[in-house]
Amino acid sequence: MVLFGADRLTEGASALARRMNVPEIIIGLTIVAAGTSAPELFVSLVSALKGTPDLAVGNVVGSNTMNAMLIVGCAAMVAPMTISRPTVKKDIPFSVGASVLLILLALDQFLGRIDGIILLVGFAAFMTYTLMQAKKGQVEAVMDGKQLTPWLSVLYLVVGLAMLVAGSNLFVDSASSVAYALGISEGVVGLTVVAGGTSLPELATSVVAARKGQSAIAIGNVIGSNVFNILMILGLTATISPLQIQGITTLDMAVMLLSVALVWLFSFTRFTVERWEGALLVGGYGVYLWWLISNL
Secondary structure, eight states: OHHHHHHHHHHHHHHHHHHTTOOHHHHIIIIIHHHHTHHHHHHHHHHHHTTOHHHHHHHHHHHHHIIIIIIHHHHHHHSOEEOOHHIIIIIHHHHHHHHHHHHHHTTTSEEOHHHHHHHHHHHHHHHHHHHHHHHTTOOOOOOOOOOOOHHHHHHHHHHHHHHHHHHHHHHHHHHHHHHHHHTOOHHHHIIIIIHHHHTHHHHHHHHHHHHTTOHHHHHHHHHHHHHIIIIIIIHHHHHHSOEEOOSOOHHHHHHHHHHHHHHHHHHTTTTEEOHHHHHHHHHHHHHHHHHHHHTO
């Protein structure tokens, strides 16, 4: 329901934006980018509102770690990933910076409204810079050219939003029940099961793109999603409902930062993530999962 809702919402919003003559590059950098992160947004927001902040934070931290290590790693193992210069010089540094900012703000195990506003300001700065680069023609965007009638676009919006809300409620309730039944923390469930579920669009898209030789776009979407997850999703969630973090450790945050830093490091080698580097990322993610499970 969550994934279907995100797809419909994105298609409807994109179709309406085109009819209002919004430039395709702007649609790609805003509506489509937000659409791929809609599962994380709604699941985290519903988690916070239902009083399970560890699921909200775990979802974002786990999704970002999975994006950088498992998704990029798997895609690179399918075919070496060529990374564009703008991604290496702008997107990945922004992702590293966002991760550092989150770690600093969460040192007291609490994300309050002021912290949320700081994250949202960071997101506004990121979007402003990205849109400026887009106007200079330095950002690539690939759009789905699907044409919809105005009424069908609105229907997609309404149905997509309804599915996202309903699916997120079911997802959070089920994840909380699993954590309670197994006697493990909601943070661990958020880092693993919930993060994996909400990262499915990125995983499928990146692997398929790698097979088609469109790896630069795939890794750009993954890294952009990481920035969106931290600055927009946690920023908005903490602003609406302050988050008391207990089940997410400093080590979990550090692994998230290390995963993005490794992708950045590998990117400097001929602007390519080789197969062996992808295998190293996947292996590292496996070790992290083993550590999480062994410490239940």
